[in-house]
Amino acid sequence: MTPAERRGLWLGFAGVAIFALTLPMTRLAVGTPQAPLMSGVFVALGRAAVAAVFSALFLLVTRAPWPRASEWWPLVLTSAGVVFGFPLFTSVAMRYVEAVHASVIVGVLPLATALVGALLHRQRPSHGFWACALFGSALVVAFALLRSGPGEGLHLHVADMLLLAAMGCAAVGYGYGARLSQRMRAEHVICWALVIAWPLTLPLALWTRPAAALPASAWWAFGYVALFSMWIGFFAWYRGLALGGTVRVSQVQLVQPFLSMMFAVPLLGEHLDLVTLGFALAVIATVFAGRRMPVRAAPRPAASVSPALEPR
Template sequence: MKRTSNQNPAIEKPASGVINGLIGVVIFSGSLPATRIAVLEFDPVFLTVARAAIAGVFALCLLLLFKQRRPARRQIPSLIIVAMGVVIGFPLLTALALQYVTSAHSIVFVGLLPLATAAFGVLRGGERPRPAFWFFSVLGSLLVVGFAVSQGLTASPTGDILMLLAILACGLGYAEGAKISKALGGWQVICWALVLSLPIVMPLTAWLAPVSFSRISTPAWLSLAYVSLFSMLIGFVFWYRGLVQGGIAAVGQLQLLQPFFGLALAAALLHEQVSLGMFGVTVAVILCVAGARRYGRINPLPSR
C-alpha cells in the first residue's frame, strides 16, 4: 500500500505564510530603534530618501543579477502604488510626524496598520474575511491603542494627521504589493517598486545630503544601513511572500505584534524601560492574531 504524507498542503501554505510574515514583522520592528539612533545625526527627510536610494540600488543589482523579466505595462500602475505607499509615503510621512509627536505616540497608529491592510485587501485584493475576523482585528487594534494611551501620550493634530496618512499609505502599499506578488513574485515587487522610485529619491538624496559626513558616528551609519537594507528591502521580501501564502487579511494581523517587538528591541538596544503591562497586553494581542488568522479566509484551500 502506498504511504501518503501526513502533511496537508492546505495547512502548509498558510503556515509558511505566517512564518514568512513573522520574520518580516521582526525585521520591521527593528526600524524604530534604528531610526531613533539615525535621526540624532541625520535629517529625517534625508534619511527617508537616502534609505530608499540605497535600497533601490541594491534592488536593481538583484534584478540584473538574477535576470528578472521586466514587469508588464499593466503592472506598472500597481508598482507605482507600492512605491508611493511603502517606499516614499510611509517613511516620509512618519519622519515628518515624529517632528510633532513622540515615538510612543506613533505606536497608536502602528496598531491600526493591520486594519488598514485588511481593508485595502478587501478593496484591492478581493478578499472577504468573515465577520469574526473583523471582531478579532478590531479588538487587537484597540488593545494596542489602549496600551499606548495608558503610557501617557501627548497629542498634536498635525502629527496625528500625518501618522494617519502614513498608515493609510502603508496599508495600501502592503495590500497592492501582495496582490501583484501573485503574478510577479514577492521580492520582485519590492525591487521593482524601489527601482521605479530611484529617479525621485536619488536627486533628493544628493540635494539634501549634509555638507560634511565627518561628524556622523558609526552607530548612525549602521542604523542607516539597517533601515535601508533590512527595513526597506529584505523585510519586504519575507512580508510579501507571507501575505501571498497566508492571505492579506490573516497574515496582516501579525502587524499587531510589531509595536511590542519594537519596544522590546528599544529596551535591549536603547535601555528603555519596559513594563510588565506590555507583556500582558502582548499575550492578549497574540490571541487576537490567532483568532484573526482562523477567520481570515472564507474559502480555505481544499484538502488533498
C-alpha cells in the same frame, strides 16, 4: 497546513522581525528634538535610494522580465505606499515620539492591511470586522490623546497623525504588493517599486543629505533601514504572503509591536510602562478578533448577456 504554507508563515515572521527594528533604528538615525541628527526626509528618501541600487543589480542578475502593462499601476501604488508614504511619515514623526509609543500607534496596521486586501479582492467585511476596526482605531487615538503631554490638553500630536497616515500608506503598499506577488516573483515586486521611484528618491536624498558630521550609530541605523527595512525584509515578507496566503501570514504582524518595544528598550534606553503595555495588548486583541470576523465576497453583477453568449 501544507509545507508551502508553513514556509510562508516562517518567512512572514522573518519579515516582521526585520520590520520590527525599523522604528527604533529610525529613531536612532533622526535623533530627538534636543539632539537632532539626520532629517526625517533624508532617512526616508536616502534609504529608498540606496535600496534601489541593490534592487537594480538584483533585477539584472536574475534577468527579471519587464513588468506587463497591467502591472505598472499596481507597482506605482506599491511604491507610493511603502517607498514614499510609510518611510517619509514615520521618519519625520520618529524625532518627536519614542519608538515604544509609535509601536502602539501602528499596532492596528494588520487590520488596515486586511481591509485593503478585502477591498482589492472586492469582498465585504462583516459588521463585526468594522466594529473591531473602529474600536481598535479608537484605542489608538485614546492612547495618543492620553500621552499628548501634561498641561497641554487633550489633542493629537502632529507626530501621531503622521504615524496614522503612515499606517494607511503601508496598508495600501502591502495590499498591492501582495497582489503583485501572485503574478511575479515576490523579490521583484519591491525591487521594481524601488527602481521606478529612484529618479525622485536619489536627487531628493542628495539634496537633503546631512552637512555636519554625525555619530557612527546614526549611520549604522540608516544602513539598517536602507538594506533591511527597505529591501531584504520585503523579500521575506512578500514571499511569505505569496506562499502562505495574505490572510494567514498577515496574522504574524500581531507580534510586531511587541518586538519593536523589546528592541527599543535596550537600543534606545526607553521605558515600557504598564499603561503602554496595556494599550498595546488591547489593540492587538482587537486586531486578532477583527481578523477572525467573516469577510464575504461581494455579489456579482447580473449578466447582461445570456450564458451561452458569455466569453469563456
